[in-house]
Amino acid sequence: MAENNKILKINNIEVRYHEVILVLKGVSIEVPEGGIVALLGANGAGKSTTLKAVSGLLGHEDGDITDGSIEFLGEKIHRLPAEQISKRGIFQIIEGRRVFDHLTVEENLLVGAHLRPSGLKERLETVYHYFPRLRERRTVMAGFVSGGEQQMCVIGRAMMALPKLMLLDEPSMGLAPLLIKEIFEIIQRLNREERIPILLVEQNVKLALTVAPHAYVMENGRIVMDDTSEKLKENPDIRDFYLGLTDVGGRKSFREVKHYKRRKRWLA
Amino acid sequence: MDLFLQLFITGIMLGSIFALVALGWVLIYKCSGVLNLAMGELTLIGGYVCLWLYQSLVKTMPLMTAFLLAIVGTLIIGLILGLLTERIFLRKMIGEPILAVIMVTVGLSFFFKGMVFIIWDTDTQVFLPRVFPIEPVVVGGVAIGQVYIWSFVAAMLLMVIFVCFFKYTRWGLSMQACADDEMAALSLGVSAKFVYALAWAIAFMAAGVGGTLLGNINGLNYSVSLLGLLVLPVVVFGGLNSVPGAIVGGITIGLLQNFAGGYLDGYFPGGIKEIAPFIFMVVFLLFKPYGLWGWERIERV
Ligand SMILES: Nc1ncnc2c1ncn2[C@@H]1O[C@H](COP(=O)(O)OP(=O)(O)O)[C@@H](O)[C@H]1O
């Protein structure tokens, strides 16, 4: 039963760039129907690579899944080209707010509906319902709206595709805290009200753990932890390295020395 | 003053044809990053295809009907040739070094030229019977050949159609999106390969009609492909990836050519008309390497 309600299963995949650089070394992740799952980890851990492996965009960067498999709704998709994967309803929102600069906000949204070009009016209304700011800015070139609005624009653009699974890469990157809060609330509503399953990559661990009931922690191309958010919030490693909740200069132990080394590696 | 007006008006009209061809060139560059050096030959092919259709059709129907049908036929054949060219010669080059791709287009230019000469011979051919009446129309005191006026109308009409296509259709928007950020477009299910193919198809169509119009003005021979090569100064001026730039650039180069021919030919007899745009291009490059409206391509990794 628990097995059956997983819509996405990443089974022990290995990913290489340019046929030599091994970046993912056996990653397994599952996303349940209607759920939000967070994928956490420091810069360079391989989070974006994982998302690209699912969406097929790896091919565009000369990356390849060299081992393992990815199943979506019971079908193996890891050999399919990106266009075929989008046709099955998986859409990745690439990190870095990549709007189409020379199109207006509304035109950006329309391109999102490329694969489903009917019923555009209603869908635009839905997007504007969640992002009223986009309605105000709809005739402005997307290259000229604020960073927060660009992030809303790329999320709205993916909504236009009626995704069956949304892969969301670091939506909080470089945004002001209040704006991040606003966007995360909307992400949560999208999941609850529109029933869009989301695989969320984040470095803002605190927020990610509040919106996602389940999370994976990735380090150096491997999943090193995988638990419910409740448990992860209590986990001393997470508290220490991601949430900054333990007081520095307290008792020292071997574990902390190990952590310290790891942290140094993360910061490098 | 009359000479000035005459040169000015015909310059704009001639320039509109360059603008049309340049629009096709810019599209390929914007969407796929290919610097296409075969644009002149696309113009040549289009001109000959249209001439051939026209001469076959005109025997059985009125002149204008035959010509319009021939243009429609040229557009259709252009579309097919464009899709085929992309599929056969350029698809495999995706991701190869830019210089290699440019060399492929150089190879294509020789290939196309050779094909045209094999099929239609190298002699100058003209649209006979004449499509447009030879009597000039007097506008504001200057006489303008009707062929210029109709060429201008046709070029403008086609450009408006293309611009509407980009602005208001699903594939038009997706093409623009792909030109802006290919990976993001891909993430939404836009097929970059199909966008490249469409760009080539539209370029072939634009060049085909451009070649037809030039052929009506001067007759068809090898030199039409040299006129087609004028897209290079046009796009350097307007910006390699700007559609409005292509249009303004086309008209500017048309004017420049006409004025050079009208005023400087006495001092530098023969050829100044042909060289002027290229001199202009070299000088202009020194000052504004991205053209008037071009943007520097930002490579995002
Ligand atoms: N196109 C690429 N070619 C080669 N190496 C890459 C490429 N993209 C990412 N990498 C490498 O893969 C590792 C993981 O990158 P990425 O998945 O972007 O990490 P994250 O998203 O967790 O910050 C990094 O070491 C990065 O340098």
Ligand SMILES: [Mg+2]
């Ligand atoms: Mg990343």
